[in-house]
Amino acid sequence: MPLDPVPGLLSRATELLEAEFSALPSLAPAADTERMASVLEGVAHRLSDNYPYFHPLYAGQMLKPPHPLARAAYALAMKINPNNHARDGGRASSEMEIEAVRELAGMFGWSEYLGHLTSSGTLANLEALWVAGQAAGTRPGMRILASEQAHYTHHRISAVLKLPFSQVPADHRGRMRMDRLEAELKKGDVAAVVCTLGTTAIGAVDPLPQILALRERYGFRVHVDAAYGGYFKLIPDALDEPARSAYAAIAQADSIVIDPHKHGLQPYGCGCVLFRDPAEGRFYKHDSPYTYFTSKQLPPHANEPKSLAGGPGHLGEISLECSRAGAAAVALWATQQFLPLSPSGEFARGLAQGRAAALELDRRLRADARVQPLVAGHPELDIVVWKLQAESPDQSSQRARAIFDSCAAHDLHLALVQLPESWFAPADTGQNQVENTLVTCLRSVLMKPEHEAWLDRIWERYMAACAAPIGE
Ligand SMILES: *Cc1c(COP(=O)(O)O)cnc(C)c1O
Numbered sequence: 235m236p237l238d239p240v241p242g243l244l245s246r247a248t249e250l251l252e253a254e255f256s257a258l259p260s261l262a263p264a265a266d267t268e269r270m271a272s273v274l275e276g277v278a279h280r281l282s283d284n285y286p287y288f289h290p291l292y293a294g295q296m297l298k299p300p301h302p303l304a305r306a307a308y309a310l311a312m313k314i315n316p317n318n319h320a321r322d323g324g325r326a327s328s329e330m331e332i333e334a335v336r337e338l339a340g341m342f343g344w345s346e347y348l349g350h351l352t353s354s355g356t357l358a359n360l361e362a363l364w365v366a367g368q369a370a371g372t373r374p375g376m377r378i379l380a381s382e383q384a385h386y387t388h389h390r391i392s393a394v395l396k397l398p399f400s401q402v403p404a405d406h407r408g409r410m411r412m413d414r415l416e417a418e419l420k421k422g423d424v425a426a427v428v429c430t431l432g433t434t435a436i437g438a439v440d441p442l443p444q445i446l447a448l449r450e451r452y453g454f455r456v457h458v459d460a461a462y463g464g465y466f467k468l469i470p471d472a473l474d475e476p477a478r479s480a481y482a483a484i485a486q487a488d489s490i491v492i493d494p495h496k497h498g499l500q501p502y503g504c505g506c507v508l509f510r511d512p513a514e515g516r517f518y519k520h521d522s523p524y525t526y527f528t529s530k531q532l533p534p535h536a537n538e539p540k541s542l543a544g545g546p547g548h549l550g551e552i553s554l555e556c557s558r559a560g561a562a563a564v565a566l567w568a569t570q571q572f573l574p575l576s577p578s579g580e581f582a583r584g585l586a587q588g589r590a591a592a593l594e595l596d597r598r599l600r601a602d603a604r605v606q607p608l609v610a611g612h613p614e615l616d617i618v619v620w621k622l623q624a625e626s627p628d629q630s631s632q633r634a635r636a637i638f639d640s641c642a643a644h645d646l647h648l649a650l651v652q653l654p655e656s657w658f659a660p661a662d663t664g665q666n667q668v669e670n671t672l673v674t675c676l677r678s679v680l681m682k683p684e685h686e687a688w689l690d691r692i693w694e695r696y697m698a699a700c701a702a703p704i705g706e
Contacts, residue, residue: 236288244306251313285647290688291695293678294649296434296462296617300565301499307568308501308561316560318351319550327560328549330567338492339508341467341575343485348515349508350553351563355461355493356387358507359428360394361554362489365509366426366455367397368517376425379418381410381440383433385459397425406657407610408438415445419452426455429487431480432463435651435677436608437615439463439477446486455488461505463615464492468575468582472589477614485510494566497585497681499573504562515552584683588616591685595678598693604700606630606658619651621658621675631674638676640699646692651677 264270286292288299300308316324318331331351339347352358363378370376378397380388383404392399403414410429418424427449429440442458449456460467470478484490490508494500550556573581592613599605599620606621622637624630634650641648655671685692 236286240302240306243302244309247306247310248313251310290682290684291645291692292647293680293682293685293692294647296496296679296681298497298499298681300495300501301569301573303572304500304565304569308565311561311564314560316564318558318560318563319553319556320548322548323557324560324563327563331549331560331563334563334567334570335506335508337570337575338494338506342464342490342508344508344510346512347508347510348512348552349506350549351494351558351566352505352507352553353503353555353558353562355385355459355491355496355505356391357555358461358491358493358505359385359388359457359459360391361507362457362491362509363388363391363397363426363428364395364554365489365514365517366457367395369455369514370425373425375423377418377423378426378428379415379424380428380459381408381430381433383408383410383435383438384428384430385434385461388428388459398423404438405610406654407608407614408433408436408657410440410445412441412444412448416448419448419454422452424452424454426457426488428457428459430463431458431460431484432466432615434462435617435653436619437463437613437617437679439480439614441476442480442483442487443476446483456486458484458487458490460484461491461493462496464490465497465575465581465585466589466615468577468579469586469589470577472586474612474614494569495562498566499569499581500562500566503559504566518552518554585616587683587686588681589613591680591689592616592618592678594686594689595680595693608657609660610657616680617677618680619653619675619677621653621655621673627655627671627673634674634676637696637699640702641696644695644699646695646699648696649677649679651675 285294287297311327314324316327318324318328321328335349335351339345339349352361366378367376375398378388378392378399379402380399381404382401389399389401400418402418403411405411415427427445429442429445431439431442442456445456466473467481467484470481473481488510491505492498493505495502495504498504549558573579576582592615595618596607596612599618600607604623606623608619622630622633624633638648638650651674652672653675655673658673
């Protein structure tokens with residue numbers, strides 16, 4: 235039963251919750267339930283048109299199935315449908331959000347901070363860059379910089395915020411080039427640098443310690459986008475240098491984004507933004523006549539929402555979004571109760587298993603003469619990319635697409651990614667000619683703990699697909 239691994243988990247808890255409200259007069263039962271059931275049958279049929287994301291043979295995009303407990307907690311919270319905009323819309327779930335976010339901040343080494351959940355990593359990054367723009371304040375024209383391998387939304391977010399944006403070239407490992415960054419900093423108009431710990435394409439880790447050293451000299455904000463890679467903070471021993479040092483420096487960032495719905499076993503709708511300086515809550519000041527801030531209680535911690543008037547503490551007062559799913563906070567809280575964010579815990583072990591699977595797949599691919607791996611080295615996190623040997627980039631791209639299709643026909647789902655040809659070129663060839671040529675490569679994100687145990691079966695199917703690629 236891959237879709238319902240813990241039958242009965244939700245129904246038991248639903249009965250308990252139901253009992254808590256049993257003193258209320260009962261309501262009329264819902265009408266037209268037969269027609270609802272028949273529409274829902276149609277929904278089940280429609281939903282089958284999807285890749286089997288929940289299965290270990292899905293080893294393509296950055297899709298990790300939510301933990302069964304997270305799904306159950308989310309569904310249970312939906313019986314209430316709390317809104318974490320304000321305590322009046324979700325008292326319990328607001329508390330749970332504050333507690334869950336405290337644990338995330340603690341993972342990065344922060345006990346004093348400002349932070350909250352968001353609907354997504356994009357929204358979280360938007361808030362971080364919005365605060366960066368506000369902090370640059372009176373100096374118009376100040377730029378946001380990010381690597382060309384940073385998430386594509388940073389460019390778009392900067393446009394929305396009307397902040398000038400520039401790309402910094404990446405090296406052959408997909409890391410931001412420090413010489414090119416410094417050249418930009420010398421122009422004296424940089425408000426913030428986005429440092430990606432775990433790029434979406436290949437899981438590259440930007441050199442945070444060097445960026446922080448440049449901050450000393452040039453003065454700018456450092457925003458760490460760890461939407462995908464943030465949880466690797468828990469397993470430094472499983473990482474190689476220089477990624478390990480980058481993660482060790484994360485507490486010195488000005489803001490951090492992490493997506494519990496990427497690597498944190500959560501249903502979609504769960505990003506998180508954290509600011510090192512709790513006083514940055516001042517940028518969120520608003521004065522809405524129709525929101526319902528009623529709590530008079532002073533929050534005990536600096537990291538909790540604090541009204542600018544000095545009293546009420548509602549998450550909506552420190553967040554750009556208004557309504558937000560309280561269920562997302564409930565699911566995250568429950569998951570962190572069960573799988574604490576501890577370096578020695580089961581959750582961390584699951585991350586290490588995915589990473590081990592990635593290293594093993596990389597090792598096997600490097601031993602295959604038909605494959606051109608990244609010349610610069612092994613995966614930094616749990617994403618493997620490889621190019622197929624061929625006479626031209628076009629033929630290589632074609633071959634990648636054929637193997638991608640052939641793997642899918644063998645129930646193995648990989649992904650495709652466009653990367654610079656030069657990243658795969660032997661160091662002694664004239665890289666300048668191929669610098670800008672993009673080639674379609676195969677990509678596998680091995681982010682499920684089960685991927686390690688399934689690697690032989692993944693490899694078997696990959697080999698079978700390579701022996702008989704369709705479309706050639
Ligand atoms: C996925 C991702 C984002 C965007 O997050 P969403 O939750 O998809 O909006 C931003 N940055 C990085 C590095 C990511 O991997």
